[in-house]
Amino acid sequence: MASIGEWFGEQGRRILILFRGARFDRELDEEMRLHRDLRERERRGTGAAEREAHFATGRRFGNTLELRERGRDIWGWNWLDHVARDLRYSLRVFRKSPGFTIVAVLTLTLGIGVNTAVFSVVNAALVKSLPFPEADRLMQMWETYGGHAISEQREASWPNYRDWVAQQRSFDAIAGYWFAQFTVTENREPAILRGGLVTANFFSTLGIQPLLGRGFSATDERPGAGHVAILSNALWQQKFGSDPKVVGRSMDLNGVNFSIVGVLPKEFQFAPLGASEIWAPLIPRPDQAARRNFHWLHIIARLKRGVSMDQSRAEMAVIALQLAEQYPDSNSGTGVRVITLRQEVTGEIRPVLLALFGTAGLVLMIACANLANLYLARAAARQREVALRVALGAGRRRIILQILVECAVLSLAGAALGFLIAKPAVALALHEMPSDILLFLPFLKTVTLDRTVFGFGAGITILTSLAFGLIPALRASRIDVNETLKEGARSSEGVGRQRTRDLLVMSEIALALVLLTGAGVLLHSLSRLLSADPGFDTQNLITVDLSAPRARYRDAPSINAMQQRLFAHIAPMPGVVSVGAIDTPPLMGGGTVSVSVKGRPVLSLDEAQEVNTRAISSGYFRTMRIPLLSGRSFTEQDDATHPKVLVINQTLARILFPDENPNGRQLIFSGLDGQPTAQIVGVVGDEKLGPLDSAVTPIVYDPLLQDASIDPTLIVRVSNHPESQALALRAAIHEVDPQLVIVDLTTMEGVISASPATFLRRFPAMLIGVFATLALLLAGIGTYGVISYFVVKRTREIGVRMALGAQPRQIMAQIAGHGMRIAAAGIAAGLAASLLLTRSLQSLLFQVAPFDPATFGCAAALLASVAFAACYIPARRASRVDPLASLRSE
Amino acid sequence: MHKDEIPPGTLYMLIFRTLARGQEMHGFEIAKSIEQMSKEVLRVEEGSLYPALQRMLVKGWVKAYWGVTSENRRARYYRLTLLGRKQMEAEVSQFERVMQAISRVIEPA
Numbered sequence: 001m002a003s004i005g006e007w008f009g010e011q012g013r014r015i016l017i018l019f020r021g022a023r024f025d026r027e028l029d030e031e032m033r034l035h036r037d038l039r040e041r042e043r044r045g046t047g048a049a050e051r052e053a054h055f056a057t058g059r060r061f062g063n064t065l066e067l068r069e070r071g072r073d074i075w076g077w078n079w080l081d082h083v084a085r086d087l088r089y090s091l092r093v094f095r096k097s098p099g100f101t102i103v104a105v106l107t108l109t110l111g112i113g114v115n116t117a118v119f120s121v122v123n124a125a126l127v128k129s130l131p132f133p134e135a136d137r138l139m140q141m142w143e144t145y146g147g148h149a150i151s152e153q154r155e156a157s158w159p160n161y162r163d164w165v166a167q168q169r170s171f172d173a174i175a176g177y178w179f180a181q182f183t184v185t186e187n188r189e190p191a192i193l194r195g196g197l198v199t200a201n202f203f204s205t206l207g208i209q210p211l212l213g214r215g216f217s218a219t220d221e222r223p224g225a226g227h228v229a230i231l232s233n234a235l236w237q238q239k240f241g242s243d244p245k246v247v248g249r250s251m252d253l254n255g256v257n258f259s260i261v262g263v264l265p266k267e268f269q270f271a272p273l274g275a276s277e278i279w280a281p282l283i284p285r286p287d288q289a290a291r292r293n294f295h296w297l298h299i300i301a302r303l304k305r306g307v308s309m310d311q312s313r314a315e316m317a318v319i320a321l322q323l324a325e326q327y328p329d330s331n332s333g334t335g336v337r338v339i340t341l342r343q344e345v346t347g348e349i350r351p352v353l354l355a356l357f358g359t360a361g362l363v364l365m366i367a368c369a370n371l372a373n374l375y376l377a378r379a380a381a382r383q384r385e386v387a388l389r390v391a392l393g394a395g396r397r398r399i400i401l402q403i404l405v406e407c408a409v410l411s412l413a414g415a416a417l418g419f420l421i422a423k424p425a426v427a428l429a430l431h432e433m434p435s436d437i438l439l440f441l442p443f444l445k446t447v448t449l450d451r452t453v454f455g456f457g458a459g460i461t462i463l464t465s466l467a468f469g470l471i472p473a474l475r476a477s478r479i480d481v482n483e484t485l486k487e488g489a490r491s492s493e494g495v496g497r498q499r500t501r502d503l504l505v506m507s508e509i510a511l512a513l514v515l516l517t518g519a520g521v522l523l524h525s526l527s528r529l530l531s532a533d534p535g536f537d538t539q540n541l542i543t544v545d546l547s548a549p550r551a552r553y554r555d556a557p558s559i560n561a562m563q564q565r566l567f568a569h570i571a572p573m574p575g576v577v578s579v580g581a582i583d584t585p586p587l588m589g590g591g592t593v594s595v596s597v598k599g600r601p602v603l604s605l606d607e608a609q610e611v612n613t614r615a616i617s618s619g620y621f622r623t624m625r626i627p628l629l630s631g632r633s634f635t636e637q638d639d640a641t642h643p644k645v646l647v648i649n650q651t652l653a654r655i656l657f658p659d660e661n662p663n664g665r666q667l668i669f670s671g672l673d674g675q676p677t678a679q680i681v682g683v684v685g686d687e688k689l690g691p692l693d694s695a696v697t698p699i700v701y702d703p704l705l706q707d708a709s710i711d712p713t714l715i716v717r718v719s720n721h722p723e724s725q726a727l728a729l730r731a732a733i734h735e736v737d738p739q740l741v742i743v744d745l746t747t748m749e750g751v752i753s754a755s756p757a758t759f760l761r762r763f764p765a766m767l768i769g770v771f772a773t774l775a776l777l778l779a780g781i782g783t784y785g786v787i788s789y790f791v792v793k794r795t796r797e798i799g800v801r802m803a804l805g806a807q808p809r810q811i812m813a814q815i816a817g818h819g820m821r822i823a824a825a826g827i828a829a830g831l832a833a834s835l836l837l838t839r840s841l842q843s844l845l846f847q848v849a850p851f852d853p854a855t856f857g858c859a860a861a862l863l864a865s866v867a868f869a870a871c872y873i874p875a876r877r878a879s880r881v882d883p884l885a886s887l888r889s890e
Numbered sequence: 891m892h893k894d895e896i897p898p899g900t901l902y903m904l905i906f907r908t909l910a911r912g913q914e915m916h917g918f919e920i921a922k923s924i925e926q927m928s929k930e931v932l933r934v935e936e937g938s939l940y941p942a943l944q945r946m947l948v949k950g951w952v953k954a955y956w957g958v959t960s961e962n963r964r965a966r967y968y969r970l971t972l973l974g975r976k977q978m979e980a981e982v983s984q985f986e987r988v989m990q991a992i993s994r995v996i997e998p999a
Contacts, residue, residue, distance in 0.1 A: 010948060
């Protein structure tokens with residue numbers, strides 16, 4: 001038994017000799033020459049003739065070269081020589097069959113590259129998206145309420161938040177946050193900074209320490225405390241040039257002086273406020289602080305160690321019940337929802353990513369099947385070559401080693417290329433994401449290639465290529481040399497291998513079909529979504545999100561006057577059809593209150609009708625082309641000096657006034673202070689205020705002139721080419737007031753295409769579509785390869801049959817029939833498997849069932865026609881076989 | 891002159907024994923020594939001697955260094971190592987066990 005030490009000693013000596021290759025040979029030669037010389041002299045001594053002695057010695061010594069080889073073999077480095085030779089040989093082989101080489105390397109590249117890219121993104125989003133210590137204990141909390149159609153969860157109110165904080169025992173800390181926009185003026189150009197308003201314990205709840213300075217403290221929240229702010233790392237770099245002494249400096253936000261107390265670390269990201277560049281303490285306004293039915297606060301919490309989510313949920317449910325008893329007016333029916341922060345952050349994008357992950361896996365499987373097929377075909381084609389080498393004395397080990405080297409070269413080339421394309425692939429995929437969505441997925445900005453999954457993908461494909469390269473090699477090295485060389489083309493390949501190849505192509509077709517149907521249902525659902533009527537005319541509309549400086553526009557009359565000036569300035573512009581305004585950007589949703597009908601029994605808050613409210617200008621309906629169904633629209637007379645008026649949508653009219661004329665009736669805003677009332681003057685058609693895939697909600701419109709908004713969205717209808725109007729519109733707005741901030745100016749179609757509802761369908765549809773195209777290509781190549789090979793193998797048989805009078809048509813039918821039978825089996829299997837994928841995509845589907853007959857039919861037809869084309873070419877070649885030539889060729 | 895080939899596997903042992911006398915020898919001296927000691931019955935095939943020496947070098951049983959023969963020619967001399975000595979003892983005792991067993995079988999009863 002050799003000890004470990006001895007083993008290492010031996011390897012050490014082996015390695016030493018490796019570096020002395022040439023000298024090793026020389027020394028052995030010299031040693032043996034001495035031996036031979038001495039032996040020869042000995043012979044001469046015994047009287048043998050000199051020539052005779054020389055030859056006798058040579059004979060005894062045997063082949064000097066072989067001895068040297070054996071010497072090297074003993075030191076264990078001969079294989080290196082062989083590998084080098086095999087490498088050269090492989091490269092020559094690849095040059096001779098560029099088609100095979102390119103397809104094999106590309107297959108490997110795609111399989112590895114796509115998987116590395118997709119998994120890196122998935123990993124960044126689902127695993128690395130919460131860069132906080134013990135991130136799994138971080139929770140998001142929402143209020144819930146029952147009985148209403150619009151949404152189940154809502155932001156918490158400040159008094160409820162305070163009560164939760166005071167009563168709970170399950171959490172280490174509960175912190176609140178809210179969105180904010182700050183106007184900063186720099187070089188006279190007003191700009192918007194996105195910010196977060198947070199309670200003092202926000203950063204400590206996340207477990208984050210500022211890079212510079214301090215976090216917020218309770219004193220910052222006291223009334224009368226000076227304004228303080230914390231900078232994001234990016235803002236610190238851009239605006240302050242990473243000044244290490246920035247703490248203590250100050251900056252103007254909304255015309256108020258804030259002193260900077262801290263800078264956040266570079267790695268810090270909080271996805272729900274992903275866009276935030278600046279942070280300030282959250283100090284609720286008096287109405288926000290006092291009203292229990294004013295829902296605006298977002299809440300995170302850190303679960304105590306040893307407390308389960310279920311325990312915390314149970315405790316919060318009890319607290320919510322007590323609060324409901326204590327404050328029935330505002331809290332009856334109100335509950336608390338506790339979900340993980342991870343779910344909050346990645347919940348929406350998770351199904352997309354998982355679908356991508358799954359489909360990338362399918363691409364990898366197809367790549368492996370294709371690779372296996374390529375190798376099998378090649379091994380068959382090279383049987384004669386191998387037989388020749390065996391006949392010339394190549395050992396079995398040498399043949400196998402040579403094929404292994406070939407596989408390794410191909411695999412490594414594919415893996416290297418795959419790794420190279422992974423990074424651009426990630427960038428390309430992220431490029432397709434709307435910037436608004438990327439803002440809230442900050443973790444995607446720092447996607448790094450995942451080495452583990454690259455290793456996994458590379459490993460799987462390399463194993464496949466080795467396995468399928470080697471099986472034929474093992475078989476080939478055992479072949480009967482004489483028979484193979486003699487029989488040539490009529491090679492003795494068994495039925496078994498043909499069946500393996502058929503099966504591989506079948507599974508390729510099945511997998512490709514799965515991808516095709518997946519992409520198909522997503523595309524179908526996307527087109528359904530985009531053609532779904534949102535209730536307004538989406539074409540030729542420009543939307544402009546504006547923000548007006550607070551210091552300049554302090555009251556409703558000044559705000560309204562500014563907006564009237566804007567309308568008056570924009571309406572006569574060339575190409576402008578009409579202009580309107582609304583207080584909330586389109587497709588944003590939100591902004592709900594409870595209403596009840598005056599003259600009917602008073603309802604409690606959770607029984608009252610929840611509606612969306614929107615303040616609009618008199619030109620809004622005309623500009624959006626929302627039809628007026630009865631009564632009248634708003635006019636310039638509906639201002640603060642006239643009675644409050646409302647327009648409701650059809651859905652609300654149907655709910656509240658199924659059998660009456662709503663015009664003239666009064667609505668009470670039961671959730672608002674003083675329970676104001678207003679009169680309904682008209683009913684309009686339904687429009688979607690929320691995402692395109694959401695249901696139509698009941699809406700109450702009131703005039704901007706009676707309900708001013710300092711940050712309205714202008715809606716401009718133009719006669720054509722909305723993109724080309726952007727510059728003129730910008731100029732016109734700044735002519736009215738250069739201090740107005742244009743937060744966003746885009747076309748309505750741009751808004752729709754960048755909205756999450758669209759993106760969440762378009763993005764996977766696009767990527768899976770790319771995968772499906774690749775899969776289709778690979779399946780086509782696979783089918784073509786198998787059928788071509790099928791034909792080559794049967795050339796002689798075909799020749800005989802044609803000599804016996806078979807028609808080309810019959811030959812074609814036989815060949816194509818074989819291919820189409822494989823395709824049919826693959827398609828059948830694929831349709832069944834497709835249901836699994838489309839089911840998992842269900843949450844992304846819009847008005848399309850997972851089993852969508854149209855899509856499934858189209859995908860199957862497409863695949864069948866590709867398979868047919870792939871069969872047709874070799875089948876046609878077969879039908880043109882010259883019987884004489886085919887029989888003679890052997 | 892007829893000489894018997896060395897049974898496979900025993901060459902190491904012969905080399906061991908030859909070197910074990912404490913002298914350093916080059917390849918030809920080893921071969922000659924084995925032939926002489928066996929009274930010219932055993933013949934060492936050079937084709938097996940040098941591979942065997944190489945293998946013994948790999949295993950660390952012998953050490954080699956270049957020296958000069960009495961006739962002023964460069965030659966590689968081999969010397970037994972401590973490890974080689976241990977290996978030799980193991981092989982010799984195993985060989986003797988086997989030989990005894992074999993002779994018990996083939997001797998007429």
